Amino acid sequence: MQRGDYLVRKMGFALATLIVVIVFNFFLFRILPGDPVKLIIHSPRMTREAQERIRTQFGLDKPVWFDEERFQDGDIIGAFDTQFTAYVRQLLRGNLGVSFSSRLDVGQLLAQRVWRTVVLLTVGQLLAIVLGMALGLIAAWRRGSRLDAALLFWGLFTWSLPTFFFGIILIILARGRLPVGGMVTPGLRPADGLTYWLDVGRHLILPTLTLAILYISEYMLIMRSSVVEVLSEDYILTAKAKGLKTLQVLRDHALKNAMLPMVTIIALTLGYTVGGAIQVETVFSWPGVGRLMYEAVQKRDYPVLQGAFLLLAISVILANLLADMLYSVLDPRVKAE
Amino acid sequence: MKALKQFLRKPMGVVGAAMLLCVVLVAVFAPWLAPYDPKQRVDVKPEDILAPPDAQHLLGRDDAGKDVLSQLIYGTRISLTVGFVASFMSMFIGTTVGLVAGYYGGRVGNLLMRFVDFLMVIPDLPLMLVIISVWGRGLWKIILVIGVLYWTYTARLVRSQVLSIKERQFVTRARAIGASNLRIIVRHILPQVVPLILVQAVLDISASIIAESSLAFLGLGDPTLVSWGMMLNFAFERAFSRQAWWFLLPPGFAIVFVSLGLIMAGNALEEIVNPRLKSHHLFDPRRMVSLILPMPPEPLEERV
Numbered sequence: 271m272q273r274g275d276y277l278v279r280k281m282g283f284a285l286a287t288l289i290v291v292i293v294f295n296f297f298l299f300r301i302l303p304g305d306p307v308k309l310i311i312h313s314p315r316m317t318r319e320a321q322e323r324i325r326t327q328f329g330l331d332k333p334v335w336f337d338e339e340r341f342q343d344g345d346i347i348g349a350f351d352t353q354f355t356a357y358v359r360q361l362l363r364g365n366l367g368v369s370f371s372s373r374l375d376v377g378q379l380l381a382q383r384v385w386r387t388v389v390l391l392t393v394g395q396l397l398a399i400v401l402g403m404a405l406g407l408i409a410a411w412r413r414g415s416r417l418d419a420a421l422l423f424w425g426l427f428t429w430s431l432p433t434f435f436f437g438i439i440l441i442i443l444a445r446g447r448l449p450v451g452g453m454v455t456p457g458l459r460p461a462d463g464l465t466y467w468l469d470v471g472r473h474l475i476l477p478t479l480t481l482a483i484l485y486i487s488e489y490m491l492i493m494r495s496s497v498v499e500v501l502s503e504d505y506i507l508t509a510k511a512k513g514l515k516t517l518q519v520l521r522d523h524a525l526k527n528a529m530l531p532m533v534t535i536i537a538l539t540l541g542y543t544v545g546g547a548i549q550v551e552t553v554f555s556w557p558g559v560g561r562l563m564y565e566a567v568q569k570r571d572y573p574v575l576q577g578a579f580l581l582l583a584i585s586v587i588l589a590n591l592l593a594d595m596l597y598s599v600l601d602p603r604v605k606a607e
Numbered sequence: 608m609k610a611l612k613q614f615l616r617k618p619m620g621v622v623g624a625a626m627l628l629c630v631v632l633v634a635v636f637a638p639w640l641a642p643y644d645p646k647q648r649v650d651v652k653p654e655d656i657l658a659p660p661d662a663q664h665l666l667g668r669d670d671a672g673k674d675v676l677s678q679l680i681y682g683t684r685i686s687l688t689v690g691f692v693a694s695f696m697s698m699f700i701g702t703t704v705g706l707v708a709g710y711y712g713g714r715v716g717n718l719l720m721r722f723v724d725f726l727m728v729i730p731d732l733p734l735m736l737v738i739i740s741v742w743g744r745g746l747w748k749i750i751l752v753i754g755v756l757y758w759t760y761t762a763r764l765v766r767s768q769v770l771s772i773k774e775r776q777f778v779t780r781a782r783a784i785g786a787s788n789l790r791i792i793v794r795h796i797l798p799q800v801v802p803l804i805l806v807q808a809v810l811d812i813s814a815s816i817i818a819e820s821s822l823a824f825l826g827l828g829d830p831t832l833v834s835w836g837m838m839l840n841f842a843f844e845r846a847f848s849r850q851a852w853w854f855l856l857p858p859g860f861a862i863v864f865v866s867l868g869l870i871m872a873g874n875a876l877e878e879i880v881n882p883r884l885k886s887h888h889l890f891d892p893r894r895m896v897s898l899i900l901p902m903p904p905e906p907l908e909e910r911v
């Protein structure tokens with residue numbers, strides 16, 4: 271199979287996943303008790319016109335997903351003119367509904383916050399990836415040494431550490447020295463320029479450190495086993511026989527080849543990291559999508575919850591697709607499996 | 608017997624198993640160990656609220672004036688229940704899917720594996736968060752959600768093993784003498800994968816305990832049963848600003864203690880059961896532990 275086919279297949283899978291997520295998201299919030307749209311409709315705070323608008327927007331006068339009567343009348347296309355198609359139509363227009371608690375448009379609410387989560391995750395992940403790969407390389411190189419054993423144990427230890435609890439520990443340790451909550455010191459505004467951004471940077475230290483330290487060990491462990499495998503290959507022996515220094519062998523031969531699996535792992539870990547972001551943002555009151563989700567859980571703000579979940583799921587699906595594409599570029603051997 | 612001897616020679620595994628045993632004993636004997644009954648109503652005086660540790664209350668009191676140590680001891684029961692039941696569920700689902708996908712293969716097998724891929728892509732904490740907040744809080748709901756979501760790694764593991772086992776001679780022979788597919792799976796293939804599955808289940812217990820505590824910390828724990836995650840949630844929301852560390856730290860360290868014990872024991876078991884299991888692409892970010900294995904090729908220095 272050619273690379274083109276490989277990519278088409280991966281895209282097909284991503285698309286299928288996306289569709290399943292959307293269908294799931296629709297039915298979860300409709301069928302289980304506590305239907306969000308019905309709740310909005312019955313909210314006493316809504317004006318009659320607003321209720322009417324939502325009713326038509328979400329097609330609440332129609333059946334949930336399939337109109338049997340119209341189907342029997344021979345109107346096959348019309349049979350699908352239902353709440354589900356109305357939901358998808360609204361989704362395609364970017365309309366994710368209105369928050370119960372803040373009365374704001376969910377799409378806007380998410381757009382406001384998404385970059386904060388992106389910053390947090392990007393900085394934390396970059397740190398973790400670079401340090402984790404370096405440590406993994408060292409551990410594999412010095413396999414069996416005391417350093418290796420210590421790194422492995424550290425890996426096991428962070429494994430058993432819940433993300434939120436590690437955040438709490440860091441807060442206790444750093445209390446008084448670093449800001450432990452929020453995104454910026456109250457009173458500062460973006461108009462303050464550099465002072466503002468430096469302050470944001472200081473607030474970013476602890477949350478990103480929490481994510482980074484926990485994820486370092488994951489990348490380290492993968493990198494270690496990947497490098498150990500590469501080091502047993504014959505080309506390493508050849509490189510060594512050519513008279514290259516150990517450092518050169520590690521950097522130019524071992525690192526490059528061992529990095530390949532990392533691409534997939536980084537993408538796969540992302541789904542997990544997103545869960546970590548919810549915990550970290552909750553602990554450090556970092557006003558991103560994760561914190562928004564936590565608040566939505568507390569307030570039973572279903573439209574926000576639904577929108578945030580969709581956003582997170584779609585991002586992770588797309589990131590995985592991107593990793594697959596990147597993989598096929600990086601590894602010329604990629605054909606089918 | 609041989610496996611037990613091997614296990615006893617691994618210090619990490621023995622320590623891990625001892626840690627786990629401690630926690631199990633605490634859970635079993637909770638009513639005798641706990642100095643107070645956490646369900647009992649207490650008359651609270653203002654000075655009892657978040658009172659620091661003293662001789663009567665070794666870990667101080669919480670924001671309702673209740674003994675923290677007793678809650679911690681009773682919380683053991685909840686965490687272990689979640690861990691064991693959820694991982695049993697995921698073991699069952701994962702094994703079944705893995706056996707079917709590996710043995711029969713074909714379209715059904717492919718479809719099952721695509722479903723596994725699908726579940727692996729969906730971020731699981733947000734998913735659990737959404738399901739539990741719509742469905743309602745409850746211990747059994749949490750266990751069910753974790754069990755139903757955490758089986759993907761087991762399924763992949765079992766499938767890859769079955770793919771190679773089913774080509775082996777004893778399977779061909781069994782088929783030749785007319786054994787049915789079901790019989791081959793249950794009598795010949797399953798026993799080969801059971802040790803691996805059990806190791807995975809041990810690691811799964813820790814993953815499930817951490818998942819429950821995260822959900823409870825995010826405010827989705829069972830309101831009638833105070834788990835460690837829930838204690839942390841209360842402590843973080845109500846006692847953090849008053850620096851009541853005796854309320855905040857013990858439940859966290861309890862989670863770390865039990866899951867570290869499980870991971871150490873599981874890791875040692877895995878080394879025994881499957882010395883040649885390599886990482887390949889069989890990994891799950893939740894359980895990358897299974898990748899920390901000794902891989903025998905000599906290190907660079909010795910070879911050259």
